[in-house]
Amino acid sequence: MTFNITTKNLDTFKSAFIAALLAYIFVYGFELTHFTLSIDEEPLDNFLQTLSAGRWGHALLRHYVLPEPYAPFFTTALSIIILSLSAATSSIYIGLNKLQSISFVIMLAALPQLAYQLEFSNQADTVSLSFLLSVVALFMIEKMSVIRASAFIMLTVVSLSVYQSIFLYAATLTCIRITTDAIKGQIIFRQALKKIFVFSLLITLSLIINSFLAKWTALYFDVTISNYLTSMIGWGKRDVYEVLKSVLIFMRDYLTFKSAYGINAFPFVLLSLITIIILSIKRKRGAPLIILMGFATLLSGFLLNFAIGSGMPPRAMTQIPLVFAGLFAAALVISRVRYIGLIISIIFLCIGSAASNKLFYSDFMAREADQNLSNQIITTIYNNIPNFDEKVTPVFFYGSYSPLNSWKIPSADVFGSSFFDWDGGNNRRMYMYLSTANLIKLKEPNEIQVKNSIVAAKDMPSWPNRNSIKIFDGVVVVKLSDKLSPYNR
Structure with missing residues (x-):
């Protein structure tokens, strides 16, 4: 599938952006209109702290461009606008039509995991920008060339410099894209493996470059890199069995209504996955790849947990809403339903809005x-x-x-x-x-x-x-x- 800027694409993008903007305002309206000082928002200067955490891009953006540490209303409003751009761009990347795109972006907002990010205004807008850059980067490697690969690495490094784990959002989006392409018969096993290999290779290079730049920037400003991230790693500190067991229990909790408040709708993602499996088996063509990538999409939400060998706070589970919305969108594509998907997404949006605004009111x-x-x-x-x-x-x-x-x-x-x-x-x-x-x-x-x-x-x-x-x-x-x-x- 190629991506050309057409009138149809632009129309789909505009519709998806407006739907996402309205959905995010509905879900995060209380925080937008009632700025509340939250835990970690009390320092008025986070420059050295974020450099110490390896988030050099965030630190420089705050130091030279954005208000430090934040501006009430403005920071949340900017975050919501950028998140809406990211959601609309994601819908174009995975090749959804207008109605599917609207349903997708609404479902993306409906699971309010981002409440645990937007609570921290000192990083809300930069993290949103990191999401957008990671999505835009994926367009660069649709047609491979040295220039495009370099552009992907550059965009990914900037995204990593803001929030190190956001590259996994792009990994999940890649899985969703392969799933929808397989449903449409636009990709085969060999092409899927090639896409995953190229993505993994370029991401590895980006991680190495970002690590070097983070250390160099910290050294330039005479800041010591903290062990905050390494302290979370479970591998090597406990028995392998115990590490895997803890990660699987953490994953089980997310799939059995035992996750953090507001994210408890996530287990319904299994209904989307079951729909994809049943319908792909019925139609036979491409079923193995569709089913495999459906499971890969689900597991991609927990890549970070397997990578570090431990559970994570809800703010770090950035792929969870994308897995939720992505498999729902794939189910819409394979089932070819129209307005039912939109109705379901609006129902979940109302549930998510109630949970999110209650969270922010509890902080207030x-x-x-x-x-x-x-x-x-x-x-x-x-x-x-x-x-x-x-x-x-x-x-x-x-x-x-x-x-x-x-x-x-x-x-x-x-x-x-x-x-x-x-x-x-x-x-x-x-x-x-x-x-x-x-x-x-x-x-x-x-x-x-x-x-x-x-x-x-x-x-x-x-x-x-x-x-x-x-x-x-x-x-x-x-x-x-x-x-x-x-x-x-």
């Missing part, structure tokens, strides 16, 4: 609770210590505290969490939250003062007892609980 209510707790603590400090001066007197928080949040959802990762509870009560997070939220800018104690405050706090009562706030050797100690965070020792 968490900040309401944090602000209420902060005001109580600040008031108590001034009441207990009348001569307290926030610019002169350091404050140390011992332990953690989780204020009431009736909207907090179990199995929702960071959503609905308190800055006073995350990381077991990390003082750095609390200081930055209080400052970023314009509540109070506290002076931090030095290392010796921290050690003395820890000793003094052990015999104190815990919050909400008002005697949990006292001054020792010139440091205000706020004891939130008996359990001390490892980040504060």
Whole structure:
């Protein structure tokens, strides 16, 4: 199948883009209109941190082009526009007609895994751009040449420089494309293997180049690369059987309604796969390749888990919505149904919108609770210590505290969490939250003062007892609980 810019393609792209834009606004409308400070959004400068994480492209984009760390409304709006472009471009790549494309992009938005990305505004727009670049890169290798291969590598490296795992999104999209081409009789086994081989080879080269550039950029800015990614690797740390078992259990949870909140519709992807298998067997022609690539598409959603040998937080499962929507689109292609697919996608969109907006509202209510707790603590400090001066007197928080949040959802990762509870009560997070939220800018104690405050706090009562706030050797100690965070020792 070749891709020429035709009036038909442009019309399909426009329709898919508009449908995707409306769908994403419907799913992420609360975050778009109610900016909420979430966990990890409290720092106002992430440049060195993202360089340390190997995300040099993100760091440079934020430093020179996009607002650092984000701009309320603008960042989410830009993310949604870029995601819509990416969705529409994906539908063109896999060769869908107008109605199929609209159903596909709606299903892509309907599984709100991206809520776990858009929650972090400090990366939402750059990650969306990474998706788009990875999709555009695939068009470069439809007709192979040195120039096209180089363009693919360049686009992929830029995508990797923003978010390292997004290349797997392109891997899933490749599997979906081969599946739909096999259904249409436009590809045979040998051609499919060649496509996979070329993609894998060029991706490997891109990963090597990106790794070199990440290290060089970090060295240029005198930043040490962190071990955040390598610390997640399970291979070599546990028995091979245990690693595989944990990954398969993780995969099983995603297929048995036990995944993170909002992604629980994913098991319905099995109905799409069963439809593809049954109909391909009935028609016989190309059935082995269609079935094989259908399973490959499903498994591609968990490539990262098999690669590193462990489960991943929901924000890292970027291929899951694509697997969900891609197999649904392939089922539409093979069954040749029309409006039924659109109706089904709209039903799932409503379910996904309800889940996503509830997630963001739980975060909104968490900040309401944090602000209420902060005001109580600040008031108590001034009441207990009348001569307290926030610019002169350091404050140390011992332990953690989780204020009431009736909207907090179990199995929702960071959503609905308190800055006073995350990381077991990390003082750095609390200081930055209080400052970023314009509540109070506290002076931090030095290392010796921290050690003395820890000793003094052990015999104190815990919050909400008002005697949990006292001054020792010139440091205000706020004891939130008996359990001390490892980040504060």
